[in-house]
């Protein structure tokens with residue numbers, strides 16, 4: 436199946452680590468032009484090199500904190516100047532730290548809101564006019580199954596990700612007439628391929644602090660598909676949704692890629 440992503444200009448935020456890395460490399464293998472928006476520049480450059488080897492038409496890494504609107508605007512201007520426009524945006528940056536709501540602080544809430552929601556607002560708002568003028572485009576956000584059914588120790592994160600789902604549905608309604616499609620992918624637990632593929636900024640940087648191997652095995656055993664997700668599982672769904680050739684009639688959808696953890700009709 437040809438996704439017709441060759442030569443398309445694609446922005447992946449947080450495209451250096453874990454799921455973002457797999458998304459970057461997935462687009463690279465399809466021959467896309469990639470802009471990786473990252474705060475981890477060394478890892479970003481490493482993944483950019485892998486992307487070139489895999490066949491990306493072009494790759495640039497732009498140092499960008501997605502919570503800073505001006506930095507986001509500069510990054511998008513760099514994508515336009517290098518690759519002539521933006522066909523697809525993947526809002527992949529996200530962050531959480533597992534703790535019960537009673538243990539959280541207002542500073543923690545603000546950090547979760549900034550990284551997981553304001554970053555999405557900044558990138559989506561900055562790219563929308565451009566897509567409308569160019570006759571359309573795709574926006575895919577990485578949300579979480581925690582947004583769909585709730586998750587202990589992820590109350591604020593789950594709520595903010597639910598906000599991302601709602602935001603995308605409304606923007607999908609407003610902008611479908613311009614050919615802009617907006618979709619959301621909700622991963623379940625998706626652990627890095629290995630320690631080399633994860634940023635020091637990642638919540639998975641010390642994954643043994645989050646879950647023991649025994650806990651991972653128990654979580655997998657409770658899933659209908661009996662296995663945890665791999666970054667590539669999520670990337671495949673993001674590429675599918677980003678492709679007008681195969682997903683051109685899909686917009687406003689929230690889709691879980693979580694081994695059947697949530698099943699929402």
Ligand SMILES: NC(=O)c1ccc[n+]([C@@H]2O[C@H](COP(=O)([O-])OP(=O)(O)OC[C@H]3O[C@@H](n4cnc5c(N)ncnc54)[C@H](O)[C@@H]3O)[C@@H](O)[C@H]2O)c1
Pocket residue numbers: 448449450451452453454455472473474475499500501502526527528529530531550554577578579580621622623624625626633634636637638639
């Ligand atoms: N991995 C999972 O189990 C899981 C589960 C559900 C949802 N998700 C969501 O999927 C997405 C990717 O998750 P992941 O595990 O690959 O994340 P990760 O933490 O491994 O990678 C995030 C990347 O974003 C970059 N980043 C962080 N803050 C940034 C900022 N302000 N500006 C620019 N870049 C920044 C980091 O440097 C890192 O490279 C996130 O939105 C996450 O919430 C992940």
